[in-house]
Amino acid sequence: MNKKKLWKAIGPVICAMILVLVLLVSPLNYVKRYSKKELDTYAASQSLQVFLGTPIKSQAFANKKYLPIMGSSELSRFDSFHPSVIAKKYNRDYTPFLIGTAGTQSLTHYFYLNSIEKEMKNRKIVFIISPQWFIRKYDRKTKTITRDGIDKYAFYQFVSSEDICKWALSADPKLETTKVTAKRLLSFPSIDDSEFKRPILESLANGQKPGGLTKAIMDVQFQIYSGEDRFYSKFSKPIVGRKFKKKERVLPNIYNAQLLKEIAEEEGKRESRNNNFDINNTFYNLKIRPKFSKLKGAFRRTSYLTSAEYTDFQLLLNEFAKLNDDVMFVIPPVNTKWTKYTGLRKDMLQTFSKKITEQLRSQGFNNIVDYTDKGGVPYFLNDTIHIGKVGWITFDGDLQNFLNRNDKHTYKINNKKYLTKEWAIDTYGYGKKK
Amino acid sequence: MIPYESPRYFIPLIVAIIPLIIAHLKGKKWMGYQAVFTFAFLWLTFGGPNIRSGIALLCYGVWQVLIVKGYEYYRITLKKNTTHIFIISILLSLVPLFCVKLTPFIIHKPSLFGFLGISYLTFKSINVIMEIRDGALKEVKLLHFIYFMYFFPTISSGPIDRYRRFANDMDESFANKDYINMLGKGFTCIFIGLFYKFIVGYLIDIYALHPFAIEATKYPVIFNLLKVMYSYGLYLFFDFAGYSMFAVGVSYIMGYEIPKNFNLPFISKNIKDFWNRWHMSLSFWFRDFVYMRLVYFIVKKRVIKNRNVISNISYFGLFLLMGAWHGLTWYYLAYGAYHAVLMCVTDAWIRWKKKHKGLVPTGKAIDVINIVLTFHAVMFSFLIFSGIFDFIIKYPVTKILPSW
Incomplete structure (x- = not known):
């Protein structure tokens, strides 16, 4: 055998493997430090890299100045009255850190909190619940549930393999929440290399301690994932496209809630002229106009009362209780003019509000700001369901109340009732009386 | 796991292939x-x-x-x-x-x-x-x-x-094979593949193709479509050539000298040259089992006498079938038809050149012009192939966004 030739063939491979190990797993792969200015721009960016990047998240939330606002698509309504713009213009002593975008739901937020538990302890957090998360789609032709709560593609977009490994490695197999989460993960068919995750998830779903070898493999995986995360964070910059200056221009220099509301109404009127629903022009053109006639009466049967999302939401409440967070929950309304056209039932929305409020209050989460009845307030919403100009002003008032208060909270988690299928499908009396 | 889809696929692959390499080095199969x-x-x-x-x-x-x-x-x-x-x-x-x-x-x-x-x-x-x-x-x-x-x-x-x-x-048997040489070649292929697919292809996708495609579907003006055309064509090459390199590399290490799929397709001097360099195993398959058979069949049955017409018909047979194989949509068929036309025109041009020797200048400069022309003709075909026109026709956003 020609030894020299052999080394020529396999030498580069060995070098490459050593290099990868050095770059990813060794201490040479230090954590990048982000400057305050960088973190400030990331706070309002809603960029996916910021959402997933553990170094950014943990450094930002090590600072109590950042106020986590968890939600979904409404956070993208970045108009002049958006909490980030208001906080900057009026030099508030907090900076909103936007967590979430279109597609994030209870379960993604559960994993988000889990990925940075240490930094998320004992905080004030704002959580915007979307009634639209709580759906169940049923295909009558194939007789299968096509979607129950979060969409599986959205889930894997917003929950990284690193997050899942971290959760699985630290999960207590005795807890009911562990079982339920593992089962939920297994119900989303595999993406990428879940081959390695499956055995560990299966044991956790059965309430068993995972075997030593599977755990060791996952630990190596976790090291590689977080190594990659640290490594790439040094090279790639999140995209931040927020134009604060332009948005701040219409705001008066001195804070005045009444004046702000008037400006918001005026702006709303100006930007929602091409339809009779007080829906933002651009949104209407893009999302509504192409299928306007099809939408008449289309949501008559839609219900936000039975969905696996209730169970996911309960997991999230478990996490909030575990981290001892003081959370303000916000329930946004649906545009009343729009519900009349599409047939979405008002009493269903009210029942939703009652059901979710019970789940919160009975377990000690008493900070609830319920806007369900504000769907008819002009320009409260930007479009059909997303909080907009006037809504953000109202929200700002409630937020100040919340931040200035220092309530004592004691959470009494009741998983026997709320972490069950029975609760998830409980219609709360809706549809029974007639 | 889809084969070679992520760099992680190579971790179990490398581990599992080591015993085979050792056996092969000892001359055992x-x-x-x-x-x-x-x-x-x-x-x-x-x-x-x-x-x-x-x-x-x-x-x-x-x-x-x-x-x-x-x-x-x-x-x-x-x-x-x-x-x-x-x-x-x-x-x-x-x-x-x-x-x-x-x-x-x-x-x-x-x-x-x-x-x-x-x-x-x-x-x-x-x-x-x-x-x-x-x-x-x-x-x-x-x-x-x-x-x-x-x-x-x-x-x-x-x-x-x-x-x-x-x-x-x-x-x-491995006794009379230069396995070390094959092993080296195999690893070289894998390295080239890593560079093509996970570095160049990935960067093109993230920083060019993805944002350009979104922009072009919103505002399908020529400038935006051109950006999509170049980025998609180059992405297609680096992604697929990278994949092919992996397949060839792993096969070599396993002791199988499977044919390669790409041979610098973007230096082709004409469209015939291109198909001898691009997705070669597919185009050779179609050449041997569709084109040649069609020509043979038509000649044997004496349906048509003119050799050029026979060849042109067979080109259409080949490329329409190749288009349909990609998927039964109008744009794959259009892609096939477009290439068939290019082949026919190229053949006619070559015949004309042969008849009028001396009229068309030759030389390095002409080669460069030919390469540039071929590259653009091919890139345009990939734009058809991408299906972006289908998207623009079905969702004409410009029509509903007069104010943007």
């Missing part, structure tokens, strides 16, 4: 380990949660074995040769592919019998049936055929190997 190894990596792709497609893959294999062995019995053992039986065998071999490709149009859901790489396996099987008919194959050994079909490095997207070549590699 360890077929038992190869079988286990192949099964394990097929399981990674088609097993576990994807077991439905794994079962489809298995059924498909049984089906093709029955057809090929049946036709072998008929043609070689019984020494019979009628066109009917041959055509029936080919059609039977095509049935699964047809079903899988047509089902989505009927029930609006992907077929239950589909699996990753079904069309590539069909090419291999058809190749065997055709060569049995030609008499080029004297026998098809069962195990050889099965391994040829299920050879995991190339199962998902080629390169499309030929049975005779593969069976030779399988039988040949």
Whole structure:
């Protein structure tokens, strides 16, 4: 055998493997430090890299100045009255850190909190619940549930393999929440290399301690994932496209809630002229106009009362209780003019509000700001369901109340009732009386 | 895991291939380990949660074995040769592919019998049936055929190997092979593939193709479409050439010299040259088993006499079929037709040049012009292929956004 030739063939491979190990797993792969200015721009960016990047998240939330606002698509309504713009213009002593975008739901937020538990302890957090998360789609032709709560593609977009490994490695197999989460993960068919995750998830779903070898493999995986995360964070910059200056221009220099509301109404009127629903022009053109006639009466049967999302939401409440967070929950309304056209039932929305409020209050989460009845307030919403100009002003008032208060909270988690299928499908009396 | 889709695929791959490398270096061909190894990596792709497609893959294999062995019995053992039986065998071999490709149009859901790489396996099987008919194959050994079909490095997207070549590699001992050389070549291919797919292709996708495509579907003006055209064409090359390099590299390390798929396609001087350099295993397959057969058939039946017309018709046959193979949509067919026209025009141009020698200047500068022209003609074909026109026609955003 020609030894020299052999080394020529396999030498580069060995070098490459050593290099990868050095770059990813060794201490040479230090954590990048982000400057305050960088973190400030990331706070309002809603960029996916910021959402997933553990170094950014943990450094930002090590600072109590950042106020986590968890939600979904409404956070993208970045108009002049958006909490980030208001906080900057009026030099508030907090900076909103936007967590979430279109597609994030209870379960993604559960994993988000889990990925940075240490930094998320004992905080004030704002959580915007979307009634639209709580759906169940049923295909009558194939007789299968096509979607129950979060969409599986959205889930894997917003929950990284690193997050899942971290959760699985630290999960207590005795807890009911562990079982339920593992089962939920297994119900989303595999993406990428879940081959390695499956055995560990299966044991956790059965309430068993995972075997030593599977755990060791996952630990190596976790090291590689977080190594990659640290490594790439040094090279790639999140995209931040927020134009604060332009948005701040219409705001008066001195804070005045009444004046702000008037400006918001005026702006709303100006930007929602091409339809009779007080829906933002651009949104209407893009999302509504192409299928306007099809939408008449289309949501008559839609219900936000039975969905696996209730169970996911309960997991999230478990996490909030575990981290001892003081959370303000916000329930946004649906545009009343729009519900009349599409047939979405008002009493269903009210029942939703009652059901979710019970789940919160009975377990000690008493900070609830319920806007369900504000769907008819002009320009409260930007479009059909997303909080907009006037809504953000109202929200700002409630937020100040919340931040200035220092309530004592004691959470009494009741998983026997709320972490069950029975609760998830409980219609709360809706549809029974007639 | 889809083969080679993420760099992580290479972690188990490298670990599992080490025993094979050691055996090969000792001059041993360890077929038992190869079988286990192949099964394990097929399981990674088609097993576990994807077991439905794994079962489809298995059924498909049984089906093709029955057809090929049946036709072998008929043609070689019984020494019979009628066109009917041959055509029936080919059609039977095509049935699964047809079903899988047509089902989505009927029930609006992907077929239950589909699996990753079904069309590539069909090419291999058809190749065997055709060569049995030609008499080029004297026998098809069962195990050889099965391994040829299920050879995991190339199962998902080629390169499309030929049975005779593969069976030779399988039988040949390592004693008279320069395995160290093959090993080096294999690793070189994998490194090039890593560079192509995970660095260049990835960067093009993230920083060019993705944002450009969003912009172009919103505002389909020429400038935006041009950006999509170049980024998509280059992405297609780096992604697929990278993939092919992996397939070739892993096969070499396993001791199989499968054909390569790309040979610097963007330095082609004309469109014929391009098809000898781009997705070569596919274009050679179509050349040998569609184009040549069509020409032969037309000549034999004396339907048409003019050789140029015959060749042009066969080009359309080849490229329309290739388009349809990519998918039954208008833009794949348009892509095929476009290439057929380019081939016909190129042929005519070459004939004209031959007749009028001296009129067309030659030299380095002319070569450069030819390369640039060919590159652009090809890039435009990829723009058709991308389906962006279909998207623009179906969702005309500009019409509903007058104020933007």
